[in-house]
Amino acid sequence: MDGGGVEAAMDGGGVEAATTAAWMARHRGMYERATRHPFTVSIRDGTVDLSAFRRWLGQDYMFVKEFVAFLASVLLKCCRQSDGSDMEIILGGLASLSDELSWFKKEAEKWSVNLAEVSPLKSNTEYCRFLQSFSEPEISYVVAITTFWIIETVYQDSFAFCIEEGNKTPPELLGTCQRWGSPEFKQYCQSLQRIADRCLAEASADAARSAEEAFLRVLELEIGFWDMSSSRS
Numbered sequence: 001m002d003g004g005g006v007e008a009a010m011d012g013g014g015v016e017a018a019t020t021a022a023w024m025a026r027h028r029g030m031y032e033r034a035t036r037h038p039f040t041v042s043i044r045d046g047t048v049d050l051s052a053f054r055r056w057l058g059q060d061y062m063f064v065k066e067f068v069a070f071l072a073s074v075l076l077k078c079c080r081q082s083d084g085s086d087m088e089i090i091l092g093g094l095a096s097l098s099d100e101l102s103w104f105k106k107e108a109e110k111w112s113v114n115l116a117e118v119s120p121l122k123s124n125t126e127y128c129r130f131l132q133s134f135s136e137p138e139i140s141y142v143v144a145i146t147t148f149w150i151i152e153t154v155y156q157d158s159f160a161f162c163i164e165e166g167n168k169t170p171p172e173l174l175g176t177c178q179r180w181g182s183p184e185f186k187q188y189c190q191s192l193q194r195i196a197d198r199c200l201a202e203a204s205a206d207a208a209r210s211a212e213e214a215f216l217r218v219l220e221l222e223i224g225f226w227d228m229s230s231s232r233s
């Protein structure tokens with residue numbers, strides 16, 4: 001791959017290193033539907049429907065609670081199935097979710113969203129069910145870490161676009177966009193990408209295929225989640 005910076009990922013001896021970059025190129029259309037969705041683009045344009053934003057906030061709080069359990073299962077697979085050298089970065093991600101849950105509670109208060117009354121909508125339920133499937137020990141670490149990387153990256157890319165030059169993002173939404181759009185969060189996603197690429201370089205063809213399927217499934221679920229937030233599907 002000739003992508004900037006991706007060659008930093010180590011390969012397993014002549015095997016293509018930057019598998020994730022190749023997938024992003026191969027599935028560019030899907031990736032852009034997930035990261036330039038009308039919902040997040042409307043945040044950047046300043047035309048966002050605030051009731052849609054409030055719906056997203058309540059639904060994403062529920063998602064993040066499930067994401068904690070997902071990440072715990074990724075951490076467990078890391079400890080069990082790799083040499084454990086990735087443990088610290090995953091543990092750091094898990095720890096930061098504690099702060100994230102507090103942020104959601106504070107933000108929900110600001111927007112008068114009663115989190116106790118939120119019940120998951122269809123696309124959220126579907127996404128949470130996908131996350132729950134990772135508790136099965138049969139799902140490999142490479143599939144799990146790749147899934148973790150792309151879940152975070154969709155938010156990083158989506159919200160970074162909302163604070164890039166030329167944005168008309170409403171000031172009261174900048175905090176949300178900074179949370180995932182910051183350079184620090186981008187660096188974190190890049191470190192997850194390097195881990196995923198290293199694992200993929202060592203993985204069997206079967207495992208790599210499963211990881212690519214999971215990558216695509218995440219993009220589909222993320223598009224569904226934004227659709228749900230904008231409308232009510």
Ligand SMILES: Cc1ncc(CO)c(N)n1
Nearest residue numbers: 060063064151152155225
């Ligand atoms: C739906 C969804 N995808 C990704 C993230 C990133 O953590 C999130 N909070 N919610």
